[in-house]
Amino acid sequence: MMRAALLMLVCAAAVADERRSGSEFMSASTRAMQRDDTLNPGMLWIGSGEAQWNAAAGKSGKSCASCHGDAARSMRGVAARFPAFDAASKTAVNLAQRINLCRERKQQAPALKLEGEELLGLEAYVTMQSRGMPVAPPQDAGTRAAAARGRQMYLQRIGQLNLSCAQCHDQHWGKRLAGSTIPQGHAAAYPIYRLEWQAMGSLQRRLRNCMSGVRAEIPPLGARELVDLEAWLAVRDKGMAMESPGVRP
Amino acid sequence: MARALIHMPATAKKGEVIEIRALIGHPMETGYRPGADGRVVPRDIIRKFVCRYNGEQVFGAELHQAISANPYIGFFTIATESGTLEFTWEGDNGFAQTEKMQLTVSAA
Numbered sequence: 001m002m003r004a005a006l007l008m009l010v011c012a013a014a015v016a017d018e019r020r021s022g023s024e025f026m027s028a029s030t031r032a033m034q035r036d037d038t039l040n041p042g043m044l045w046i047g048s049g050e051a052q053w054n055a056a057a058g059k060s061g062k063s064c065a066s067c068h069g070d071a072a073r074s075m076r077g078v079a080a081r082f083p084a085f086d087a088a089s090k091t092a093v094n095l096a097q098r099i100n101l102c103r104e105r106k107q108q109a110p111a112l113k114l115e116g117e118e119l120l121g122l123e124a125y126v127t128m129q130s131r132g133m134p135v136a137p138p139q140d141a142g143t144r145a146a147a148a149r150g151r152q153m154y155l156q157r158i159g160q161l162n163l164s165c166a167q168c169h170d171q172h173w174g175k176r177l178a179g180s181t182i183p184q185g186h187a188a189a190y191p192i193y194r195l196e197w198q199a200m201g202s203l204q205r206r207l208r209n210c211m212s213g214v215r216a217e218i219p220p221l222g223a224r225e226l227v228d229l230e231a232w233l234a235v236r237d238k239g240m241a242m243e244s245p246g247v248r249p
Numbered sequence: 250m251a252r253a254l255i256h257m258p259a260t261a262k263k264g265e266v267i268e269i270r271a272l273i274g275h276p277m278e279t280g281y282r283p284g285a286d287g288r289v290v291p292r293d294i295i296r297k298f299v300c301r302y303n304g305e306q307v308f309g310a311e312l313h314q315a316i317s318a319n320p321y322i323g324f325f326t327i328a329t330e331s332g333t334l335e336f337t338w339e340g341d342n343g344f345a346q347t348e349k350m351q352l353t354v355s356a357a
Contacts, residue, residue: 038256039270039272039321041321043254044252044273044274044319047252198277
């Protein structure tokens with residue numbers, strides 16, 4: 001009995017070990033860059049994100065801080081729960097879109113450009129407040145439906161290369177694609193500073209990269225397909241530690 | 250949005266070797282890349298970095314095209330006396346940024 005319980009524990013641990021963050025596939029120097037905030041270039045974006053958090057915007061004359069106060073307290077764990085279903089717009093939204101909704105509805109300011117420096121800064125600043133916390137996707141029906149659609153896309157072969165996400169990231173992770181190791185496709189470190197981009201970028205930018213890589217039709221930034229995929233990845237990453245600002249090669 | 254982050258100790262003992270890390274946001278456009286319209290994007294890089302400790306230069310670097318965007322420069326200096334460290338980046342298109350940090354040096 002004791003033995004069986006122990007065996008089950010060992011098995012559970014082995015299953016948990018299967019999931020490895022992309023950072024585990026990186027070189028020691030890139031890992032050091034992510035670990036040390038004084039080396040991590042993502043901190044530049046976080047610095048401007050913090051300034052924006054405290055800056056008034058729009059007709060309301062309010063800043064994010066006017067309502068939400070200290071981000072370190074109010075935003076702790078928030079990014080870990082995105083994408084989430086937004087009842088008012090009847091669709092799942094990611095964190096960047098949620099920030100824009102808040103700008104439009106509450107601050108009465110124009111939405112920030114998706115993937116623009118300002119929105120990336122705010123998104124990175126908010127996400128950093130959840131560093132080390134487990135990914136915790138919401139369990140409501142709307143978000144679950146989005147994740148289910150995302151899972152379908154994840155398994156669907158796409159593009160001229162006729163590859164699905166799963167074929168690389170579930171079946172062939174750890175092997176090489178040209179010069180780089182294929183990671184498991186976990187997304188808990190986004191937004192990331194990617195050395196290849198020499199800049200901060202969102203998960204959607206990375207997803208679009210992959211779609212371009214398999215020569216598929218690429219949905220525009222903010223498209224429902226991409227948010228659905230993000231929602232599925234959040235379910236897939238459930239319980240993994242948030243890493244943002246991640247650094248990737 | 251010129252942003253710079255400098256990390257160094259605020260206090261040190263006299264004669265102590267201190268590490269200074271300076272990171273600045275800059276595109277470091279090489280001048281070799283074609284843009285979306287096929288035309289070469291003009292060069293826009295930081296050319297020079299200098300650190301002055303109470304007016305005296307303790308570190309300097311010349312930067313060139315092969316250096317990545319958002320260059321990070323780490324170096325060491327010896328804490329001699331309390332005062333100001335001044336960091337200056339200069340580059341193309343009249344780019345110039347100066348940051349100051351205070352250092353308090355106690356007797357060894």
